[in-house]
Amino acid sequence: MNSTNPPVKSMASPGHEHSHEAPISVHDMTVAYDKRPVLWDVDLDIPEGKLVGIIGPNGAGKSTFIKAIQNLVPRVSGSIQFYGKPLEEQRHLLGYVPQRESVDWDFPVNALDVVLMGRYRKVGWFRRIGKNHREAALAALDQLGMAGFAKRQISQLSGGQQQRVFLARALAQEARIYLMDEPLAGVDMATEETIFGILQGLRNEGKTVLVVHHDLQTVRRYFDHLILLNMRVVAHGPTSTVFHDENLRKTYGGKLTLLSEAADALAKRP
């Protein structure tokens, strides 16, 4: 890729060559909703076997980033590769935890049913759910300390328990790359510790875990690697090198209004 005249490029990797070993490599990705750009020209590689935090203010495009690399929202431009291959060939490697608020928790299913959904692709169309899949789902619930709640209707669970169920479903997917949208939002301390323990466990097994996160206080303790996002990649790299005041000011400060004003202008264009 020619990098003599790059547009807004990621600061930590100017003119950067993409690796075929990277679990996720994002090439010049731009995403827009209704003509309004929400992510500009993201270009980076995610390193393997790391716990990667994605941080940034509200509306910075954190969720959009997680969705766009899975083709859940349309991209204006750019391409994504997982271990050097396109999504269609590698989907079985991905596990996904959507935002808890994105579903109706009054839906008529119990906790085990939700976790079993993580096995449906393995079960296959038209097939019955076998005993092995039930056992895998129960084991995933057990890992999160939720085995006693398997038959509990999901509306009867607390917010933290619902979040655990979502994480158990992702574990049941048995993926190599995990994409998690705010798995620690609105949970109690005990749940946060449990979930963080699970995330560390996954990382220690060599899995790559991307986590959208909102609490700056815990960033240093939780993540090996960081992506600071505010409509573009402000910085990315090991937490120890990129998590400092100047980058945080760039990410959260008001200096980036130009980008969002440009986005507004684009959105209003007839």
Place this chain on the structure above:
Amino acid sequence: MPWRNGREVFVMEWDALFRILFLQDHNTRVVVLGTFVLGVAAGLAGSLLLLRKRALLSDTLAHASLPGVGLMYLLLVGSGQSGRQLLALLGGAVVACVAAVITINLLKQTTRLKEDALLSMVLSVYFGLGVVVLGIITRNHPEQSAGLQKFLYGSTAALISSDAWLLVGVAAGIIVLAACFWKEFQLLLFDSGFAASEGYPVQRLDLLVMLMVVLVTVCGMQAVGLILVVALLVIPPVAARFWSEDFLAMQWIAALIGGVSCALGTLISGVLPNMPAGAVIVLTAALLFFLSMILGIKRGILLREWNAFNLRRKTEHHHALRAIYELLERQSSEGFIDLEELRRSRSWSAHNLKRTLRRAVNLGLVEWSAQGIRLSPTGREEARKLVRSHRLWELYLITYADVAPSHVDRSADDIEHVLDPQLVALLEEKLQAQDSREVVPKSPHSTTLPEVGGSA
């Protein structure tokens, strides 16, 4: 009509009633079977639609199908064929439904109007168009207008066997789809984002759900008419929700309610002359909904009231035991308490307190004699646990939630009855309370009161 005496009329009607109710006629049998299967299919497709949160769409589709039927009729007659070909007319209805869905989606994309406004608009415009087409047909072919009117209000009785078999065929197809794809539908309806991330063709699955709804709507027009068909799709699933918290169970209960409503409604309208089947079917479904709302074993009103009553009774019971325990604690002896003293400790009405105490006596927790009231050994054990969880919670509130000690009693009152042993254990851990589970912590707001054991 020849003269008949009353007795003969009665015999005739009894005979007719018997023939209908016991399905003596081949035709009655086929029609009842047809509407039953239609109701089953409607319950299944309606459940999916309801959980997709698009119940209103079925009403729009039903109304939008009218111009399709009318235009197809004109097309058939114009090309020299008979206009009375059910399959072709229903095909026209399907085309109109699809056109309505496309209209809605196009308008949504281009104008960003809200969906409810679009649905209402498309409903009335398509229906208006349909009425105009019917007007043209009535003018040019007055002898046919009655036949097409039945699409508006339905006419189960006029179903001929071949029509009924068509209904059965289409409905059976829907039942097979619902049975084959339940996992995928469940995933789509609960979490479409996750389904998409797993590589499921969510848009095509969504279209399949819509197609099932369209087919039920179009077939349902024959039985209940396009104005009322929405009831068949919506009422059975909402009724089923009172009976089950399980996706599959809810779907099949809805199917049963739908099937029974249709079959029963058809029979009733057969027995009562001049009673339009569609309306009777809808009213039967409404009756089943009403019964479900009251009796439903998962979300019914009776169940909810019963649970609320039990909680109130349990709360009173707990309060009484705790009050006795605390009074005894203050007396620092194993003596008796006076009823009046107990009543004043918590501003109970005498009637309520006596009722609560009599229950506790029956349970063997309290002994109530002329000397006064005291706890039995098991009652003492029970009361000790209650006081313990109450005080643990109070301590927690004071320590972690910064609630003033003087206010903590009331807040603890509400929560202690729903504390399960797991939570109590967690509280103990948090507070690192006494190492023995038998020990009751001191009341944190009783600084002026004597302590346990009477040391003050």
